[in-house]
Amino acid sequence: MEWLTEQEQATWRAFLAATTLLEDHLDRQLQRDAGMPHMYYALLSTLSETPGRRMRMTDLAERTKITRSRLSHAVARLEGNGWLRRESCPTDRRSQVCVLTDAGYEELVRTAPGHVAAVRAAIFDRLTPEQTALLGEISRIIADGLHQPQGADLPWLR
Amino acid sequence: MEWLTEQEQATWRAFLAATTLLEDHLDRQLQRDAGMPHMYYALLSTLSETPGRRMRMTDLAERTKITRSRLSHAVARLEGNGWLRRESCPTDRRSQVCVLTDAGYEELVRTAPGHVAAVRAAIFDRLTPEQTALLGEISRIIADGLHQPQGADLPWLR
DSSP: OOOHHHHHHHHHHHHHHHHHHHHHHHHHHHHHHHSHHHHHHHHHHHHHHHHHGGGEEEHHHHHTTTTHHHHHHHHEEEEEETTTTEEEEOOOOTTTEEEEOOHHHHHHHHHHHHHHHHHHIIIIITTOOHHHHHHHHHHHHHHHHHSSSGGGSSSOOO | OOOOOHHHHHHHHHHHHHHHHHHHHHHHHHHHHHOOOOOHHHHHHHHHTTTEEEEEEHHHHHHHHHHHHHHHHHHHOOOOOOEEEEEEEEOTTEEEEEEEEEHHHHHHHHHHHHHHHHIIIIITTTTTTTHHHHHHHHHHHHHHHHEEEEEEEEEEEO
């Protein structure tokens, strides 16, 4: 059994503090300004960038790294707001497609500037371009690694 | 309104993917091996490193970056397991002290090797010492920044 080195421990503590504070901060910002948690915003934003503003539910879960049940729950809520709509998939009858409505797109257009400003103020205004590039590189290493050992335990496959 | 550059966007997406997958992975690992979520483990682990394995509730909330109500709820659950105990503070009658019991310490000793191995496999085995140092530095910049503008909105002051 190998424990963490002092440097690894210091990094781990700082990383947990940063991610916990950041998630709390962005969640509060979006709840206040858009009445939705960060994860709901991520769904709208992800859909807005796809052709036709639509995506299969299974692909949307994979893209946002959440479980299918968590996605279903969120989509039902956002459908209630009129921001999303579910349709059956034209090419695969067993799966559903999630569509960003015009109202959902307008909500995103209204709330994106405030959210982007919050992300910028919390992260990118504080980092040099080199640090930004390195944070991306390190994040990709961690995310890639977590796609492998988990196998079928990945959130969107559960 | 300044949008994110392409590099910032790529970093932000990778960071969100990495942190979402990591939190899910460690939560699952701890639920499976210790029957508790990551945040509960963080409370036991934080207390284990203090003199007398005890801390004021307010300090524990600040150290773990969570709200007082979330902490109260978690402590009540962990008290139910016999892993924590609340005592009134000898120097300040209005505040409470949270104490890690011997049973809680033993539970931590039993589950720490598996958890540390999971953290190591997910992060530190994949990063060079330079990347580990940089991740710590970047995390500290983000965490420090979030302590300032939020002011009284910090989780443990709500």
